[in-house]
Amino acid sequence: MQLTSPEYFVLLALVFFAYWFARHTGKLAVAVILCANYFFYAKWHPIYLGIIPLAAACDFLIGRALGASKSSSGRRFLITLSILLNCGLILTSHYVPFLLDPFTAAHPGLAGLEWLLPLSLSFYAFQAMTYTIDIYRGDATPTTSLLSYLASVSFFPTIVAGPITRVATLIPQIENAGLTLSAEDGGRALFLIGLGLVKKLLIADYLGENLVNRVFDLPKLYSGTETLLGAYGYTFQLYYDFSGYTDIALGSALLLGIVLPANFNRPYAAINVADFWRRWHISLSNWLRDYLFFSLPGQRSRRRPYLNLFITFTLGGLWHGANWTFIIWGALHGTGLAVVRGLQAMRGKRKPKPGLWLRLVCIFVTFHFVVLTWVFFRSANVNTALDVLRQIDSGTVSFANVTPGFWMVLAIAVVAHYVPQSWYTASVNAFTRMPAPVQATALAALILGIRYVAATGSAPFIYSRF
C-alpha cells in the first residue's frame, strides 16, 4: 500500500476516528495503532505478521534484559544479539534476492521462485536498533509495556521509508493518554499531506516521466545539455519524491498527535557536504552518526575519524543496495565529508561568517558535487553513470527532448526549494486558519488538480526499495 494510494487515506481516516475515540482509554488507542501497523504490513504480505511481532518481541525482551543486567559482558552479548537480529533482517530482505540471482539464473526450473519479502525491513530494523542501543548506552530506559513497544517500533507511517524515529521518543507519545490534537496541528497535518502529494505526484513523478528516466536509461541518445538537465531533474525529483513521502508520513502521524522528526531542510542550500547531511535525510544521517560513526574505534585520535567518516558513508551506500554505484556514491560522500572536516580542522576556531557571494559559490559547488553523486546513485550500473558523465562532458547542445512542461516544472521545483522558510510558515498558517470545510474543499480541489495535471499513474516512492 503506497502512501499516495486512495486506500491509504481511507485507512488513515478510519484509524484517525478509531484512535481518537479510544484515546482517553490509553491502551485501546495504542492497540488501534498496533492493528493499523500490522494491517499495513499485511497489505504487503501476510508473512510480515509472523516476522515483525517475533522480531519486535525479541528486541523488547532484550531491552528488558539490558535494563536489568549489570554485567558488562552480559550486556555486550545482549546488544550484539539485537544488532545481529536486526542486521539479519536488513540483509535478508535486501540481499537474499541478489545472492540467489546467479543460482536461479543458472537453473531455469527456478525461474518462478519468489522471494517473500517485497518490502524492505531496513527502516523497521533501524528503528528497532535505536531502542536497544539507547538502553545499552544508558540513554533510555526499557518500557514495561509490550503493547506500547510493538506499536511504536513498527509505527505504520514510518514503515516504508522513515523518518527513522528513536523508539524511546515514540513510546511516551503513544502512551500519553492525555494527548490532544490542536486545531493548528490538525490543519498542519492536513497541509503536510496535501503538500506531500503535490511534491510527489506533480513534481517528482513529472520530472521522472518526462526526461529523467529516459536520460538515465539511454544517456547516449541525448545531448550534453539534455543529459545535464536530466541530472538536475533527478536531483530535484529525488528530493521532491522523498520529502513528499516524508511530508505525508509526518502529516499522518501528526493527525494522531504524534510528532515525528523532520527529515529535510532545504538540502540544496547547503554550503558544504557536512551541511548537506545536516539537511538531507536527517534521520538517516543522525542514525549513521549516532549508532555507526560513534561506535567505530579511534574517535579521539587525529586521523582515524577521517577514515571512520569514509567507512560510515561507504557502508551507508552499501545499505542502499548491492551495486557499485551505491558504494561509489557513499564513498564520494565519505570523502567529501572527510575533506570538509580536514578544512575545518585547518581553519581552527577562526570561523568568520562567509559573505553572500562566497556563500553562493559554496552552495553552487556543493550542489554540483551532490548532483555528481546522484548520477551514480540513479544509474543502473557504473558504465551508465560514466556514459551520463561523458555525455555531459561532450558539450553538445540541444534541447530537442526537453518539453516546455519539463522546463516549467523544473523551474517551479527550483524556486520552491529556495523560497524563504517564512513563506512556507505563512502558507501553513493561512491554511490552518481556514474553516474546516474550506480546508476540505481545498484538499479536494488539490486532488482534482493532481488528477487533471499529473496524467500519469503514481510511481512507487524511490526510497521504499531501500
Add this chain to the structure above:
Amino acid sequence: MPRKAALAILSFAVIVAAMQAPFVPARFRFTTMPYRKLVEFQPRALLLHPPVYEIVEPVYRPHEMSRNAVPGLSDPTGNLRHFYSALWRTEQRAPGAVTRVLHYGDSPTTADSVTADIRTLLHQQFGDAGHGFVLIAKPWAWYGHRGVDLKANGWHIQAATMGRAPDGFHGLGGVSFIGETGASSTITLPSGHTRMELQYLEQPDGGTAQLTSGDTDIGTLNTNGNAKTPRFADFPLPPGANTVTLRVTEGTARVFGWSFEKDHDGVVYSSLGLNGGQVEAVLWYFEPKQWTVELRHADPDLVVINYGTNESVYPDYVNKTYEHELRALVDRIRAALPTASLLIMSPMDRGMRDSNGDIVTPPVFPHLIAVQQKVAADTGCAFFNTFEMMGGAGTMAKWYSVQPRLVSADFMHPLPAGAAIVGRLVEEALVKGYAEYKAANHLGDSPVTAAESRAPSAPAPATKRTSAH
C-alpha cells in the same frame, strides 16, 4: 476527538462522495473509490529471477493467412528468392559464397540494436564472413556496433539527417566525414578479419591518408582526382589484426566508412542506422547517383528498409505523403539493384502517454503499418510486420511494465533484452522463409551444383569487389 480535523476529514469525504455522482461533469468526476481494495490482501512477492517475456502470437487477417506461411513475413511474389539462393550457396559452403545484407534504419539501428542480434544469429547459423560496414567516427554518441570500438578525432561530420553535406554525397551509410591533416580514427573489432575496404570520395585537391594496424603499415590512400567520384580501396589486413587506424597525413580527405570482411563464407550483415532516420531523409538528402554507385558496389543480396518510427510523429505526413515517398525510395533502390531482394520491415511498436496517463500506441501507427504493407505488396517487396509480431498495439506499455524492463522510458528504444527479442523474431522469420524456399524448391542438403540448377533465381556472385572503382 479533535473537532476541527475530524470535521475537515468528514467534509472531505462528503465532497469526494459527491464528486462521484453521475451528474458531475466527467472531467471533474472522481472515479469510484475502490473500497474493496482496502481489505483485499494480495500478497506480493519478488520474483527471484524474472521470467523471459512471452511473445504474443500475432493475429493475422484471413487473406494473409492463406498466402503467408511464415508468421510476420509476407512475400507473395517471392521477392526474397535472391536472398534465399545466396543463403543456399553460403550454406552449401560454395567457395567464397558470402551473403550480404544492408539494413537501413533509424535510431535503434544506429546503435546496432536489433541488427546486432540478427547478425549474431545469422552468423551462428550460416557462418561469420565479417562485421561489414562501420562509419568512420561517431556522428552521435549513441552510434556504436556490438563488438566494435571506435575512437576518432578531428573529423567534420555531415549526416544526411543533421548538418548535411551540401552536395548530398553521404556514402553508403548516410554520413560524410571531412578530415584535415591529423584527423584520425581507430577501430577495434574482433580478430579474424582479413581484409578491409575504405569508402571515400576522390576529389580535386584531395589529401592523402595512411592506414596502419598497430605498427604495421597497411597502405596509403590518395584521394586526389579530377572530379568528385566515390571510390573504394581494398586493403589486406595483417594476420591477427584487430585494430586499424586511419590518419589524414596531408591536405583534406573525405571518407564515408570502412567495411571489414573475413576470408571465408558466411553472412555479412551491415547495420546502416541514421539518428532521426526517415524515408524522406534518404530520398531527399542521399545524392541519387552517388548512392547508386555505393549500392551497386556493395552488391547486397538483401536490402532492409526499416523506417517508420520517426514518421509516426507526423500523422499528416503519414496520411498524405508517406506512401508516395516510400514507393519512390523502393523504386530508387530497385533501379540501383534490380536483382537484390528488398524487405520493408515495419517499425517496432511505439508508446506515448494519453490523457489518462496510460501508455498507448499512437493512433497513426496502424495506418503507417498498413501503408508500408500496401507499398510492399504493390512494388513486389517482402514485408516483415515487426509491430504485429511484437504483440501489436500496446506492446511497449507491456514492455515498460515487465521487470526487468524491455524498453527505455521513452517507450521507443528497446533495452538490450527487448532488442534481442525483436532480433530473434526477424531472424526466425527469415530462416523459416528460407526453409520454405528450400522445401518448395526441393533443396535438401545436396551439393551446391545441383542446388543451383533448381534455384529459381540467379545465385549471388561468389566473389565481389576486388578492385577499386
